[in-house]
Amino acid sequence: xxxxxxxxxxxxxxxxxxxxxxxxxxxxxxxxxxxxxxxxxxxxxxxxxxxxxxxxxxxxxxxxxxxxxxxxxxxxxxxxxxxxxxxxxxxxxxxxxxxxxxxxxxxxxxxxxxxxxxxxxxxxxxxxxxxxxxxxxxxxxxxxxxxxxxxxxxxxxxxxxxxxxxxxxxxxxxxxxxxxxxxxxxxxxxxxxxxxxxxxxxxxxxxxxxxxxxxxxxxxxxxxxxxxxxxxxxxxxxxxxxxxxxxxxxxxxxxxxxxxxxxxxxxxxxxxxxxxxxxxxxxxxxxxxxxxxxxxxxxxxxxxxxxxxxxxxxxxxxxxxxxxxxxxxxxxxxxxxxxxxxxxxxxxxxxxxxxxxxxxxxxxxxxxxxxxxxxxxxxxxxxxxxxxxxxxxxxxxxxxxxxxxxxxxxxxxxxxxxxxxxxxxxxxxxxxxxxxxxxxxxxxxxxxxxxxxxxxxxxxxxxxxxxxxxxxxxxxxxxxxxxxxxxxxxxxxxxxxxxxxxxxxxxxxxxxxxxxxxxxxxxxxxxxxxxxxxxxxxxxxxxxxxxxxxxxxxxxxxxxxxxxxxxxxxxxxxxx
RNA sequence: GGACGGGUAGCUCAGUCGGUAGAGCAUCGGACUUUUAAUCCGGUGGUCGUGGGUUCGAUCCCCACCCCGUUCACCA
Numbered sequence: 028x029x030x031x032x033x034x035x036x037x038x039x040x041x042x043x044x045x046x047x048x049x050x051x052x053x054x055x056x057x058x059x060x061x062x063x064x065x066x067x068x069x070x071x072x073x074x075x076x077x078x079x080x081x082x083x084x085x086x087x088x089x090x091x092x093x094x095x096x097x098x099x100x101x102x103x104x105x106x107x108x109x110x111x112x113x114x115x116x117x118x119x120x121x122x123x124x125x126x127x128x129x130x131x132x133x134x135x136x137x138x139x140x141x142x143x144x145x146x147x148x149x150x151x152x153x154x155x156x157x158x159x160x161x162x163x164x165x166x167x168x169x170x171x172x173x174x175x176x177x178x179x180x181x182x183x184x185x186x187x188x189x190x191x192x193x194x195x196x197x198x199x200x201x202x203x204x205x206x207x208x209x210x211x212x213x214x215x216x217x218x219x220x221x222x223x224x225x226x227x228x229x230x231x232x233x234x235x236x237x238x239x240x241x242x243x244x245x246x247x248x249x250x251x252x253x254x255x256x257x258x259x260x261x262x263x264x265x266x267x268x269x270x271x272x273x274x275x276x277x278x279x280x281x282x283x284x285x286x287x288x289x290x291x292x293x294x295x296x297x298x299x300x301x302x303x304x305x306x307x308x309x310x311x312x313x314x315x316x317x318x319x320x321x322x323x324x325x326x327x328x329x330x331x332x333x334x335x336x337x338x339x340x341x342x343x344x345x346x347x348x349x350x351x352x353x354x355x356x357x358x359x360x361x362x363x364x365x366x367x368x369x370x371x372x373x374x375x376x377x378x379x380x381x382x383x384x385x386x387x388x389x390x391x392x393x394x395x396x397x398x399x400x401x402x403x404x405x406x407x408x409x410x411x412x413x414x415x416x417x418x419x420x421x422x423x424x425x426x427x428x429x430x431x432x433x434x435x436x437x438x439x440x441x442x443x444x445x446x447x448x449x450x451x452x453x454x455x456x457x458x459x460x461x462x463x464x465x466x467x468x469x470x471x472x473x474x475x476x477x478x479x480x481x482x483x484x485x486x487x488x489x490x491x492x493x494x495x496x497x498x499x500x501x502x503x504x505x506x507x508x509x510x511x512x513x514x515x516x517x518x519x520x521x522x523x524x525x526x527x528x529x530x531x532x533x534x535x536x537x538x539x540x541x542x543x544x545x546x547x548x549x550x551x552x553x554x555x556x557x558x559x560x561x562x563x564x565x566x567x568x569x570x571x572x573x574x575x576x577x578x579x580x581x582x583x584x585x586x587x588x589x590x591x592x593x594x595x596x597x598x599x600x601x602x603x
Numbered sequence: 604g605g606a607c608g609g610g611u612a613g614c615u616c617a618g619u620c621g622g623u624a625g626a627g628c629a630u631c632g633g634a635c636u637u638u639u640a641a642u643c644c645g646g647u648g649g650u651c652g653u654g655g656g657u658u659c660g661a662u663c664c665c666c667a668c669c670c671c672g673u674u675c676a677c678c679a
Contacts (some may be wrong), residue, residue, distance in 0.1 A: 083666085111612070111613085111648060111649060111650095111662090112612055112613050112629090112647085112648045112649080113612090113613050114613095115613090115621095115630075115631090115647080115648065116613055116629080116630060116648095119630065119631075148608095160658090174638080176636095176642090177639075179638050179639065179641050179642095180635085180638095180641090181634075181635055181636055181637080181638065181642095182634070182635040182636065183636040184635095184636040184637070184638085185636090186637075186638045186639065186641080187639095188639075197638085197639070199637075199638085201636060201637095203636085217630095218629080228638085229639055229650070231638080231639090232637055233637070233638080233639080235637090235638085235639070237637090249673050251613090252613060252614085252629070253613095253614090254613085254614050254615090254629090255613080255614035255615055255627090255628050255629065255631075256614090256628065256640070257615090257628075257640050258614065258615040258616085258628075259614085259615085260614070260615090261615065261616095262612085262614085262615090262671085263671065263672065264610090264670070264671045265614095265671095267671090268671095276614085293616090310652085318679085319678085320677095320678065320679085321677090321678090361679085363678070363679080365677060366604095366677055366678065367675080368673090368675095368678090369673080369674095369679075370678085371677090371678060371679070375679070377679080386619080392613085407674095409664090410613085413670085486663085520679085521679060522679085523679090524679075552677080552678080577679050580679070591679095600668065600671080601669090603669080603670065
């Protein structure tokens with residue numbers, strides 16, 4: 028290492044002055060502080076001969092050292108640097124915090140005994156109100172707490188708004204009611220502080236439900252302001268990276284996530300009622316399986332071997348059906364090392380279920396029932412808006428075979444042929460851009476997503492998919508070219524995938540082998556052969572139907588969200 | 604990875620056909636006892652994403668890079 032640094036120094040010193048740029052001189056310092064990427068970037072631009080190569084070697088060495096040090100990703104710098112105004116704003120609040128301490132108060136309390144949350148308080152007042160009269164209007168005594176979200180000081184009286192998870196309520200404090208000392212201490216409050224108040228809930232002359240406080244208590248001093256009051260926080264990068272700021276500034280975000288939480292909750296409720304058992308299967312897979320997708324690789328130190336983060340729980344869940352559970356499900360994360368866009372996050376949540384003695388048609392009924400149950404519970408009816416379209420979820424949903432759908436929407440018949448070249452020509456004839464290297468199955472898939480999917484605004488089941496696309500599904504009972512598989516679509520999005528599970532171990536081995544052949548031909552998404560899984564099928568899996576549902580997509584649909592990042596609390600962004 | 608758009612005060616945004624920047628809100632000081640985007644008066648606050656280049660001079664023009672969004676490719 029020292030030697031490499033020496034070489035770099037030498038190269039810089041020996042170079043012609045005109046070739047040395049200002050940033051070249053920074054190289055060593057950057058390397059010493061392990062700013063590897065930056066140093067590399069400078070070396071790329073440098074005009075000093077040979078320097079680039081030396082720096083590259085050097086950064087490689089440092090990279091290895093960093094990897095070793097990284098083990099538990101070490102915490103970042105102690106305090107995020109604030110500059111200019113931000114630092115001033117914080118300092119003002121720190122000063123106020125000190126003043127609170129100086130008068131013997133604690134700006135970070137331990138608890139506050141509330142009589143109601145704010146939502147309950149409003150309900151309680153509205154319930155009591157009709158009993159009041161002109162002379163003695165209703166009032167409800169209460170102790171409430173919340174975050175201060177607005178503050179309107181009048182000089183000798185003030186109005187403020189406090190908010191908790193369940194609502195917002197106005198607060199009134201008058202100089203006479205609270206006394207001079209308390210009133211003066213209001214100076215040390217800021218938007219964002221948590222306070223507790225005690226008083227009577229009444230209506231003001233202007234009709235606003237208001238707690239007339241006899242006093243207040245600071246519960247938590249906020250040292251950092253959240254966002255502007257009526258434009259909220261709009262910068263999407265900040266919204267995703269600092270979700271807490273998004274939630275504080277944009278309360279509707281809480282509602283979006285509550286709906287997402289309900290999706291999972293109602294789904295679990297429905298499944299348990301049907302007798303499904305919730306299980307947990309490994310996230311670390313020695314062989315990634317259950318889906319055609321590129322996996323993340325990770326490493327176990329003691330075993331000294333690589334594992335894959337799971338791309339799907341499918342093969343483990345089916346082993347449980349082999350083992351003797353009849354109805355199981357799992358709601359959990361999957362990880363796929365692929366593109367990121369408005370519908371894809373590297374980690375996402377799925378529900379997978381498996382039901383013994385059932386086939387795909389029976390499962391289609393169940394799926395329709397479950398999804399309508401969840402959606403109706405959340406949207407409060409059978410129809411809702413998604414991105415400008417009215418979606419009607421009333422049963423029964425439309426059902427079409429994949430080939431019928433292609434005939435209807437693309438105007439070509441891909442079922443008439445099994446020939447790859449003919450399929451390519453047919454696809455091209457309707458303007459679908461296909462690559463001659465694609466297999467027949469891929470071509471069908473391409474035509475489907477290009478020509479059919481955009482029409483599937485209303486809930487629709489497509490079923491009977493080409494065998495090439497579905498290495499884990501049973502062949503259709505009367506047509507060997509197809510599998511017994513279906514996908515539900517809502518608002519043009521695939522929200523799930525299901526099939527009669529392939530339980531013939533001989534057939535399964537052949538399907539895996541053709542996947543392995545694809546893999547060897549360079550398709551790095553093709554599936555691996557899982558010997559133990561085949562062994563389990565040889566022990567015997569009853570006829571089984573299985574279903575996977577994309578929870579994030581379902582959440583997008585019921586929350587009218589255009590991007591998956593709106594329904595994932597902490598979506599994956601590049602680390603800066 | 605490609606194409607397009609974006610990054611200016613704590614927040615939301617304007618702007619400079621190249622002469623080192625503005626508004627509203629927030630903040631600070633003052634006035635105000637029924638406001639609710641409170642109001643009125645005065646002030647503070649910016650390495651204009653980062654690094655180079657061109658230029659007497661760059662936030663603006665050119666190049667590279669970083670980050671975000673949309674979209675295409677791959678996928679759920």
